[in-house]
Amino acid sequence: xxxxxxxxxxxxxxxxxxxxxxxxxxxxxxxxxxxxxxxxxxxxxxxxxxxxxxxxxxxxxxxxxxxxxxxxxxxxxxxxxxxxxxxxxxxxxxxxxxxxxxxxxxxxxxxxxxxxxxxxxxxxxxxxxxxxxxxxxxxxxxxxxxxxxxxxxxxxxxxxxxxxxxxxxxxxxxxxxxxxxxxxxxxxxxxxxxxxxxxxxxxxxxxxxxxxxxxxxxxxxxxxxxxxxxxxxxxxxxxxxxxxxxxxxxxx
Ligand SMILES: [Zn+2]
Numbered sequence: 001x002x003x004x005x006x007x008x009x010x011x012x013x014x015x016x017x018x019x020x021x022x023x024x025x026x027x028x029x030x031x032x033x034x035x036x037x038x039x040x041x042x043x044x045x046x047x048x049x050x051x052x053x054x055x056x057x058x059x060x061x062x063x064x065x066x067x068x069x070x071x072x073x074x075x076x077x078x079x080x081x082x083x084x085x086x087x088x089x090x091x092x093x094x095x096x097x098x099x100x101x102x103x104x105x106x107x108x109x110x111x112x113x114x115x116x117x118x119x120x121x122x123x124x125x126x127x128x129x130x131x132x133x134x135x136x137x138x139x140x141x142x143x144x145x146x147x148x149x150x151x152x153x154x155x156x157x158x159x160x161x162x163x164x165x166x167x168x169x170x171x172x173x174x175x176x177x178x179x180x181x182x183x184x185x186x187x188x189x190x191x192x193x194x195x196x197x198x199x200x201x202x203x204x205x206x207x208x209x210x211x212x213x214x215x216x217x218x219x220x221x222x223x224x225x226x227x228x229x230x231x232x233x234x235x236x237x238x239x240x241x242x243x244x245x246x247x248x249x250x251x252x
Contacts, residue, residue, distance in 0.1 A: 002155075002251035002252055003029060003152055003153035003154065003155045003252055004027060004028065004029040004132075004150075004152045004153065004155045004157070004251075004252050005026075005027070005028045005029070005249060005250065005251050005252070006025060006026070006027055006157050006178060006180075006249065006250045006252070007025070007026040007027075007028075007049050007247070007248070007249045007250075008025060008216070008218070008244045008245060008246060008247065008248040008249075009021065009024035009025060009026055009035075009042055009045050009046050009049060009246065010022050010023050010024035010025075010037075010039055010040075010041065010042045010045060010246065011023070011218040011219065011220055011244035011245065011246065011248075012039075012066075012219075012220060012221070012222055013066070013182065013184045013197075013218075013219035013220050013221040013222075014066050014184070014219075014221055015040065015066060015221075015222065016039070016040045016041045016222075017220070017222035018222070019245075019246060020045075020220075020245070020246045021039060021040060021041030021042045021044065021045050021070075021246070022039025022040040022041060022042060022065075022066035022067070023037040023038075023039040023042070023061075023066060023067045023218075023219060024036070024037050024038055024039055024042030024045070024046060024070070025037060025159070025180065026046065026049055026050055027132065027150055027157065029130070029131045029132060029152040029153070030130070030131040030152070032056050032057075032130035032131050032132070033050050033054055033055050033056050033057075034056060034057050034058070034059065034129055034130065034132060034150070035050070035055055035057070035058045035059070036058075036059045036061065036148065036150075036159060037059070037060060037061055037067045037068070037161075038058065038060065038067070038068060038069070038070040038071045038073075038074065039065070039066040039067050039068070039069065039070060040065065040066060040069055040070065041070065042070040043070045043073040043074055043077065045246055048247075049247075052074070052077045052078060052081070052086075053078075053081070053086055055074070055089060056089060056130055057089055057090045057091075057092070057129050057130060058071065058074075058089065058090070058091045058092070058117075059091075059092045059093070059122070059129070059134070059146075059148065060091065060092070060093035060094070060097055061139075061145055061146050061147070061148065061159070061161030061162070062094055062139075062141060062143050062144060062145035062146065062161060062162060063093065063094055063096065063097060063100045063143060063144075064143060064162065067161070067162070068093070068097070068100065068101065069101075069104050071091065071101050071104075071117075072101050072104040072105055072113075074116075075101075075105075075112060075113055075116045075117065078116045079112055079115070079116055085115065085116070086116070088114075088115065088116055088117055088118050089116075089117060089118070090117070090118050090119075090120055090129070091117040091118070091119050091120065092120045092121075092122050092129065092134075093119065093120075093121070093122055094121070094122055094143075094144040094145075094146065095121050095144070097119055097121075098113055098114070098117075098119045101113055122136050122146050123136070124136055124137050124138055124146075131152050132150050132151065132152050133150070133151045133152065134148060134149070134150055134151075135148065135149040135151075135172060136148055137168040137169075137171065137172050138168060139160065139161055139162065139163035139164075139166050139168065139169060140163050140164040140165065140166050140195040141161070141162045141163050141164065141195065141196065142195070142196065145161050145162055145163060146161060147159060147160050147161050147163060147166065147168060147169050147172050148161070148172065149172040149173065149176065155177050155252035156175075156176045156177050156178075156252075157176060157177065157178045157179075157180065157252070158172045158173035158176040158178070158179045158180065158210070158212065159179075159180045160173075160179070160180065160181045160182045160198070160203070160206070160219075161182070162182055162184075162196075162197060162219065163182065163197070163198065164194055164195035164196050164197065164198065165194075165195075165198065165202055165206075166206070169181075169206050169210075170206055170209045170210045171210075172210075173206065173207065173210035173212050174210050174211065174212075175210070175211050175212065175213075176210065176212045176213070177212075177213050177214060177252050178212070178213070178214045178215075178216060178250055178252070179206070179207045179210060179212035179214070179215050179216070180216045180218050180244070181198065181203035181206060181207060181215060181216070181217060181218065182197060182198050182203065182217075182218055182219035183198055183199065183200040183203045183217040183218070183219065183220065183229050183233065184196075184197035184198065184199075184219050184220075184221050184224075185197050185198065185199040185200075185221075185224075186199060186200060186224060186228055186229065186232060187199040187200075187201050187202075187232060197219070199232065200217055200228075200229040200230070200232040200233040201232045201233060201235075201236050203215065203217055203233060204232075204233035204234070204235075204236035204237035204241070205236050205237075207237045207239065208236055208237045208238070208239075212239060213239050213240065214239055214240040214241075214242065214250070215233070215237050215239060215240070215241050215242070216242045216243070216244050216248070216250075217229055217230070217233060217241070217242070217243050217244060218244035220243065220244060226243050229243065230243060
């Protein structure tokens with residue numbers, strides 16, 4: 001019997017790929033369903049793993065479109081359900097999350113978001129969401145971005161969100177069972193900007209420094225060759241190494 005389960009819903013980086021929506025992960029424990037990030041197309045695939053009425057809470061790591069826009073789709077689905085509007089569920093996100101999602105709707109008044117979601121502003125630190133203990137910390141990315149550590153019953157999953165190299169990510173992922181780390185770049189790409197994204201090798205180095213057990217490379221940009229990402233990461237990490245894929249489920 002597992003204590004918590006991670007299911008990859010979307011792992012495409014920056015834009016959806018042919019086989020995956022943009023970022024979205026489902027974490028389950030004690031019958032509670034927590035969705036982390038809702039990028040382009042995530043709500044479609046999510047319904048293969050959790051009903052629209054069965055989602056208990058949402059965390060948005062940051063407000064780049066590929067991590068948040070489908071929250072508006074969820075608002076529509078929960079508002080106009082044939083059985084009537086569904087109760088509000090909590091949405092944890094950076095300051096400005098409500099306003100950002102209202103812009104996706106595109107109409108200034110009556111975006112309807114406050115009736116379906118209770119917005120909670122993320123700040124660095126530790127708090128509870130349902131059965132999960134959550135620790136949030138700032139990542140290195142051009143907008144305010146939170147990396148996460150989600151724990152329950154002694155099991156833990158850390159998530160890099162989007163980040164350049166980050167000592168805080170190493171701290172959040174310390175001895176985690178799983179580190180979901182973004183690997184947007186290959187180190188062979190010329191002119192890589194700092195404080196934006198990790199290479200596959202840097203993701204592996206972070207996992208190694210954190211002594212995480214299992215590294216899952218994610219935020220996979222569709223034009224990168226996944227095999228090359230694995231080849232770049234493997235020499236820098238001695239634990240279990242996996243590429244994220246829609247439907248990948250890890251029971252802890
Ligand atoms: Zn981003």
